[in-house]
Amino acid sequence: MDPVVRKDLSAELADRVVRLIAERGLQVGESIDSVRTLATRFEVAVPTVREALRRLEGLGILEFRHGSGIYVGPNAGRMVLANTMNPPADVDQLVELLEARLVIEPGIAELAARAHDAPALQLVEETLAEAERCLETGAANLWHVNMDLHRAIARATGNAVLGDTMDTLAEVHGDDQRQILRLHGDPRADFDEHRAIVDLIAAGDGAGARDAMHTHLEDVVRIIRSTRTGGDAT
Template sequence: MSSYGPATGTGSPERRSLSNDLAMAVATMIHDESLQPGDQLESVKTLAGRFQVAVPTMREALRRLEAMGGVNLRHGSGVYVGENVRRMVLPNPLSPKPTGDQLIELLEARRQIEPPIAALAATVRSPDGIDLLVDTLDEARRCISGHDDRLWLVNLNFHRTIATTGGNTILAEVLDSIVFIHAEEQREILRLHGDEERDFDEHRRITELIVDGDVNAARQAMEEHLDNVLRIVRERLSRES
């Protein structure tokens, strides 16, 4: 495979479409070559040459896959196939920019689904899931401190990891479908929300309650978090209209 996909009519894809196209191409390569979780891929530089893109672009695509559990990027070691490569749901790179109504519908759907998942996570408290949850929170803190634009992906992975902590693979897949197939909507939601520190504090509170096993409080904290996001997004959309 020597090319990640077609260019747009303007000569080169928009960055978000390029990154999604490239992520899909890497996932397809993994399937075509029958690679298994734990198998090592070529280096980022070699993959960039293979798909004929710049190294930073290749790295961005791999980070998207990493957020979905499709690959693991190990500093100083390389790129490895992730555990979730067989069940990833990738967003359509050709989807138009989401409307305000679509953003609200997405948040309302998550408001119905995620509080019970947080309660389940506080009940089960899978040790591996807890470790991932804490690691993801730490990564979000680093992204905020370093003004890293990967924050939106890390935040998506935070919500996904809560489902993993609940130990129910079906619920994790459902949340994957909702969160990642609407990845660009999630990115727009984060832009509209605008308060990275508040978002982080609410995520930290949810994490603490899950770790402590406080089932009812974890459910309530997730409800309040999504209610706050929904309220702020509605206000910002109203101002921009």
């Protein structure tokens, strides 16, 4: 193994550790080498190894277990990772978030309809049913279940990058999604649009699912924009 020679040793070492996990085929929950073993392997000082591993811990790629060792974390296989330090968004940033979703999610809905993966679609249906229960009972976590629905649709495409992208949006912008639902002000209409999208995906109607998702998100953008201007958006 070649020694690490780049100026930012901890960043380079973090990359090497990620590659080592992949090369060994380690799965979530499996242990990796000790700090001292890694220091010897990569010919760097122990403090440098600790710094690199803490970076990976912050990303959820590694987990430190006191008295036990270092283990592969739940984000080790993720292709898109969240920056959880983002500050809360203002209305302009909420619009930008929705506009980004407007570019991505209609295509996701179309791919999910084309993939027509029965187990994945069952999860979509179950999540929609949970959203309806939240709506009927006035549960405060409706916004969270709504995002779970969008995540489930992304996973139904069978495309890991799209799934990770929606997971990341949910993780980073969870509070923002709650604010979007509050500003939207009509959770029943929101649910009905979700129901229509899911029905089209289940029917294998890719074009219809794409158009329905586009209309759904476009309506939400219009409503959020209207809160910025203090009146109805046209």
